[in-house]
Amino acid sequence: MMSIWRLIGKELLHRKTALVLGLLSITTAMTAWIGAVSLMKANDLETDRLLAERERATGEEMQRLEDDYRKIMRELGYNVLILPKGQDLSRLRALGHPDTTMPYENAERLAKGGIETLNHLLPVLQQRVEWPEHGLEIILSGTPGQIPVAHKKKFLTPDGSAYRNPIMETLAGDELILGHSVAQTLGLEAGDETVLRDRAFQVKKVNPAEGTSDDIAVWARLDWVQEQLGMDGRINLILALECVCSAESLGIITAEVNGLVPDVQVMEFSSRVKARALARNRAEEAHREALEAEREHRTEITGAQQRFASVLSPLVVGGAVVWMFFLFLGNVRERRVEIGILRAIGTAESTLLAAFLLKSVAFGLLGAVVGFFLGHLLAAAWAGITLFSGDFWALLDFRLLAAALIAAPALCALAAWCAALPAIRKDPARILCEA
Amino acid sequence: MSEILRIDKASKSYVNRRGETVQALDEVSLSLREGETRFVVGPSGSGKSTLLLCAGGLLHPDGGSVSLEGEDIYALPAEARAALRSRRIGFVFQQFHLIPYLDVTDNILAPSLAGFDGDPRPRAEELIDRFGLGPRRDHPPAELSVGERQRVALARALLHRPRLLLADEPTGNLDADNGRNAMDCLADFARSGGAVLVVTHDPAFATPEALHLEKGRLVANEGAAA
Numbered sequence: 279m280m281s282i283w284r285l286i287g288k289e290l291l292h293r294k295t296a297l298v299l300g301l302l303s304i305t306t307a308m309t310a311w312i313g314a315v316s317l318m319k320a321n322d323l324e325t326d327r328l329l330a331e332r333e334r335a336t337g338e339e340m341q342r343l344e345d346d347y348r349k350i351m352r353e354l355g356y357n358v359l360i361l362p363k364g365q366d367l368s369r370l371r372a373l374g375h376p377d378t379t380m381p382y383e384n385a386e387r388l389a390k391g392g393i394e395t396l397n398h399l400l401p402v403l404q405q406r407v408e409w410p411e412h413g414l415e416i417i418l419s420g421t422p423g424q425i426p427v428a429h430k431k432k433f434l435t436p437d438g439s440a441y442r443n444p445i446m447e448t449l450a451g452d453e454l455i456l457g458h459s460v461a462q463t464l465g466l467e468a469g470d471e472t473v474l475r476d477r478a479f480q481v482k483k484v485n486p487a488e489g490t491s492d493d494i495a496v497w498a499r500l501d502w503v504q505e506q507l508g509m510d511g512r513i514n515l516i517l518a519l520e521c522v523c524s525a526e527s528l529g530i531i532t533a534e535v536n537g538l539v540p541d542v543q544v545m546e547f548s549s550r551v552k553a554r555a556l557a558r559n560r561a562e563e564a565h566r567e568a569l570e571a572e573r574e575h576r577t578e579i580t581g582a583q584q585r586f587a588s589v590l591s592p593l594v595v596g597g598a599v600v601w602m603f604f605l606f607l608g609n610v611r612e613r614r615v616e617i618g619i620l621r622a623i624g625t626a627e628s629t630l631l632a633a634f635l636l637k638s639v640a641f642g643l644l645g646a647v648v649g650f651f652l653g654h655l656l657a658a659a660w661a662g663i664t665l666f667s668g669d670f671w672a673l674l675d676f677r678l679l680a681a682a683l684i685a686a687p688a689l690c691a692l693a694a695w696c697a698a699l700p701a702i703r704k705d706p707a708r709i710l711c712e713a
Numbered sequence: 714m715s716e717i718l719r720i721d722k723a724s725k726s727y728v729n730r731r732g733e734t735v736q737a738l739d740e741v742s743l744s745l746r747e748g749e750t751r752f753v754v755g756p757s758g759s760g761k762s763t764l765l766l767c768a769g770g771l772l773h774p775d776g777g778s779v780s781l782e783g784e785d786i787y788a789l790p791a792e793a794r795a796a797l798r799s800r801r802i803g804f805v806f807q808q809f810h811l812i813p814y815l816d817v818t819d820n821i822l823a824p825s826l827a828g829f830d831g832d833p834r835p836r837a838e839e840l841i842d843r844f845g846l847g848p849r850r851d852h853p854p855a856e857l858s859v860g861e862r863q864r865v866a867l868a869r870a871l872l873h874r875p876r877l878l879l880a881d882e883p884t885g886n887l888d889a890d891n892g893r894n895a896m897d898c899l900a901d902f903a904r905s906g907g908a909v910l911v912v913t914h915d916p917a918f919a920t921p922e923a924l925h926l927e928k929g930r931l932v933a934n935e936g937a938a939a
Contacts, residue, residue, distance in 0.1 A: 279833050280822040285815075292814030619810040622771055623869070624799020624827040626792055707772040710806065711762060 282629060286637045293609065300605050300641050301648075304690055307598030308649020308682050309656065314587035316657030316673055318580060323669055324661060325576035332572060336565040343561060355445055356517035358396060359545040360384075360535060365514075367545075374491025375404035375417050376514040382500075384539045385516050389425040391538040395531045396518040397433060398445050399425045403503050403513045409460075409496070411473050416460055417495045420503025423448025445519065451499050453482040459493035474498070475506055520546065599689045606638065606697035617701055618709030630702045631695070638694030642687030649686070650679045715782070717876050717908040718745040718768060723777035725763050725929075737763040738774065739929040745877070745908040750899060752911045752918040755926035761912035762881055764926065768910055769802050769879045770794045782876060799827035803870030807882035809862045811854040811869075817841065817861075818850045821868045833872060840868035844898070860891035867898050878902050880911045 290297045361370070362380040370376055385401035393399075403420045424444050426434050433441055440448070449455065454474065456466060461484040466472055470481045474496065487493055504510050520531060532544040610617070620630060654674060655665075663669045725738040737760040745751055755761050766772035767779055770786040779786050781801060786794055811820045821840055825833040841850055844864040854862055863883070870878060880899060884892035903909045911918070912926075919925070925932045 279825045279829055280819060282826065284819070285826065288814045288819065615810055616812050619804075619806070619812070620823065620826065621795065622769070622798065622804055623824045624795045624797075624802075625824075626795050626827060628792075629826055705772075707766040710766070710771070710810070 303598050303601045304645030305648045307595045308645050309653040310594035311591045312650050312653030313656045314591050316654050320661030358518040358520050360516040360542050363541045379512040379514045382513050389427050395534050398519040400517040401513045402515045419495045419497045420500035422500040454479040455483045455497035457493040457495040458487040602693035606694045610697050610701045618706040621706035634694045634698035635691050638690035639687040642690035646682035646686035714746040719780045721778045723774040725774045736929045750903045750909040752923040754919045754923045759926045760929040765879050765912050770798050800873050801876045803875035803878040805870050805880040805883050807885045809866040816851045824872045844868050878909045
């Protein structure tokens, strides 16, 4: 039996130019459409990749700044001072040390309480006294060394008992650290032997000149100083290093410290560090702004492409449909007598219409598949995506293929239907009379 | 012999390009029985082709009726009439109107697009053999001689074993030998129990038995229905 497919196949092979033109037309339309959509997707992928790269670079830069900041902070020394709540700050300035005390347990409570905003806690007991052997006024300072904040393991030795890089080294019972002015007055240097309050000591280190009351400080073990001053179990300040890299950190630190130890006050005393923190925040902000600007720029480009595609794609697709309509119209006119004779010998209108529609659907399906892959390839080439790379496959959107497989045959069928229906409906007798 | 075609007072008029009404058929009546061949002769414009189209269910007459084996074909809906044409009426046109991209076999099989009881290929092969088209079966019409094209057109008309064969100037484009062959084929068909209506302006067929059509009227209609 003569089948409709055989009729279509033979007709397509007979009119090769029309076949090529028809396929070219619908393929061009689908290529333009798929290409435009794929190009936008490629742009999105490129934006994501670029932003991810920038974010990674920003992250690395922030990490570097963080490390720099931490090192600088450590090099600059302690920048937070925790004092007994009742300490008069004007007296602190006048004396060069606090004149009220608090229990040593305050320092331990902070270290064990899991404090986040401070590190390198150093309990200190200070009092202005005379170095009787030399008749020299000094600030006798006792410290047990830094108390490890237990949960900050990355700063601690493997057994967690000490800091890997302490700001102040722990003193042995017979060691002293001298302020610059004291050492200069007494002509002492690191390694020298000396006697303080009838006890022999070795000078472990001489601090550099600070231009502050630290220059007349003499550091020894806390327990010995407590004994000398008759203040067992007491300290009068805790030095610490701030962890929060924010210019507005004091409020946060105070809140956290007071949450653990209520009867203390917190002071910050390193404007340089604050400036550094501020600079770091500014740098981070600048990075984020640059990132945001890039994102906006890419969004603008995508928007412009979308606007362009939203105009171009319908134009190309619409043009292709009109072109297809005229191609089908030409085909129908060429086959006018054939339509008449087939009608005359009894072929139903629906069969003839189906022949035209099925042919157009075949055009559409083929155009959709070829257009999908061609559009995808062109978009990838345009966007500089390497063939068969991860991005290339990520660009493939089979939902687009599905849409093309629906849209292209539908548009072709519409064009064919518009062109063929009047001819098929035409009275075959009239066609044959005119032939 | 049962009646196959009956045309009863069929009339058809057209409005020509100048806006004038032309009476192409004017109450034409005729009938055809099994085994009968009728020639309708007349000059160009006398209404011969109109009569043939009306008889074939392709052109609805303004008045009168056309029945095929007792069935009023214009009382049928268009699709049913198309089905009737495909199975019971065969057309042979002067221009042959073969489908250019189909070979001989497929052209003969073309009416089976409308449906066929069983496999039409043996029937097509039979017709190819009968009309001596075997060596040309794979050739498109463009590669056939005029006589071969006429035979393909005849074979196509006979695929469905119609009851009525309508031929419009079947010898008009043929030389004497091919014309004689074509007429022999039509006669064979009639002898096999069909009915043939041939319209022609060829004076060779203007026999006393022929129906003469002039300005849409039968002027000598010995075979006309009462």
